[in-house]
Amino acid sequence: MNRKPHTQAKTIAKHVLLIALCLIYLVPLYSLALASFRPGRDLLRYGITLQTLIPTDLNLENFKGLFNIRDGIYFTWYGNSLFIMLIQTMLALFFSSFVAYGLSVYRFKGRKFVTTLVIFLMLVPMQILILPLYKLMITVKLMDHFLGVFLPMIVSPFAIFFFKQYIEGLPHDLIDAGRVDGLNEYSIFFRIIVPIMPPAFSAMAIFMSMQSWNNFLWPLIVLRSGNKFTLPIGLNTLLTPYGNNYDLLIMGSLAATLPIIVVFIFFQRYFIAGLTSGGVKG
Amino acid sequence: MRVAPYVFILPFILSFLIFYLYPILSTFVMSFQQVYPGQVEFIGWTNYGKLNNPEFKVALQNSARYTVYTIALLIPIPLLLAVLLNIGNRKLNSLYRSILYVPSLVSIVVAGTIMRLLLASSSKSIVNTIAAVFGAEPRQWLLGGPTQAMLLLLILALWRWVGVNIIYFLSGLQNIPEELYEAADIDGASGLQKLWRITIPLLKRTTIFVTTISIFGGFAMFEESFILWAGKPSPNNVGLTIVGHLYNKGFQEGEMGMASAIGIVLLIIVFTLSVSLLKIFSFFAEEGKR
Secondary structure (H helix, E strand, O other): OOOHHHHHHHHHHHHHHHHHHHHHHHHHHHHHHHHOOOOHHHHHHHOOEOHHHOOOOOOOHHHHHHHHHHHOHHHHHHHHHHHHHHHHHHHHHHHHHHHHHHHHHOOOOOHHHHHHHHHHHOOOOHHHHHHHHHHHHHHOOOOOOHHHHHHHHOOOHHHHHHHHHHHHOOOOHHHHHHHHOOOOHHHHHHHHHHHHOHHHHHHHHHHHHHHHHHOOHHHHHHOOOHHHOOHHHHHHHHHOOOOOOHHHHHHHHHHHHHHHHHHHHHHHHHHHHHHHHHOOOO | OOOHHHHHHHHHHHHHHHHHHHHHHHHHHHOOEEEEOOEEEEOOOHHHHHOOOHHHHHHHHHHHHHHHHHHHHHOHHHHHHHHHHOOOOHHHHHHHHHHHHHHHHOOHHHHHHHHHHHOOOOOOEHHHHHHHHOOOOOOOHHHOOHHHHHHHHHHHHHHHHHHHHHHHHHHHHOOOOHHHHHHHHHOOOOHHHHHHHHHHHHOHHHHHHHHHHHHHHHHOOOHHHHHHOOOOOOHHHOOOOHHHHHHHHHHHOOOHHHHHHHHHHHHHHHHHHHHHHHHHOOHHHHHHHO
């Protein structure tokens, strides 16, 4: 039987298919990148055209323009997003791993109930909570406050579930050894378990920071004053009140997207390995 | 030692009480109230009665359709791509996988803006240029009818989520023992038979998981529509979703009570569908055994 040409044809077909698909997937981002180095007038009039896909007439005017929007408010938004992302991610990693440790190591009364609750909460749409959470934020005076943006997000059911899977995969002898050495339960967590969790932490750190960086609906509701906006909310306002500043919006979008993509490219191996090891088992 | 477990789970309990239980209960209570600034009045089932209006029906229909279609597209396509990416050259495969994943990293504001520019109404815009090749007149894609609006939302969903689902399916594939395929090879099974008899049945858990998050994501969809039509109502409400309706009622029109009723209906739908799915396939049973 001559099977070789057959499989070779299959392999070629596979790569043709995937390369075509990848090109289609990259066109939007590629066109965003090019558009951001061009004046917005044509972009607004014609949209993205075949001509705009050719890298000519590029300049840095739009990037300079970003500094001029209301005394550099764009960079204030950038800073706000970074600040919220850092605090939210660090707190979420800490609290979620802390809870996950308790759930996976001890056999205590109510454990099964709490575990089920964690899974259930993964299925509660945040969108139905926004109304009462908004009222709560008014009551506790956290409206227009960064705390109001990230406080509801720092104990993530998804992250607890993820860390729980990960901790359950660790050798339990480590914990017993800690106890023999006279460490208390919390020191065992902080001094033995946390130091061996960097792979899980980095996967979740990327995941959580992306979520925070791109979060739209909740910050849109909590934040009121222009100088407190996060990037997505700020970018969104560029569209209307200032007469469709497409060039600035596009440059601003590119500048907002780039760091996330760079982080992903650098850490993607960690990230994907982390997601696959802790996520769903087949 | 005896207190320790409870100290560990305390942050979850606190956050559950403050950020989940309290909001859910208060939404439930509010759904029976008329909320005026500074005072509230119990009005029984009136808010639920008000849901019997054309707008809510459109929203419900749109959300349900969107969910069904995203499941129909975002399960088979990523599954087959994952199967392709699981064989052959590792380096190339991980390159493809990363490229397909990148769109999910992009903020919805950015994704929506790009999409609006690709779909611009001028005859020169890229989509109209392609359409012209097939003999179609240039048109305002975003202002078309419901079918077209749904199509645009689905294209956006495909662009953003195919890569994510591929990763879930790849993780499922890695747990299928190689021996099964070797045994099938000895029996002379074809590629298609292996896919149908081994791969798909053994991906059951992953598929349930992906379906569940798709139900959740489908019914909770709002931002896509909000951004695509630039924060304005879409023409004839073609892009109106349940959450969009909730947002309009609660935050634009100040009808907190009715918005709460919408929220409760949404919660019931998502919960019933996903919990019954998980129950039917005894997802929890296996979870508890560990």
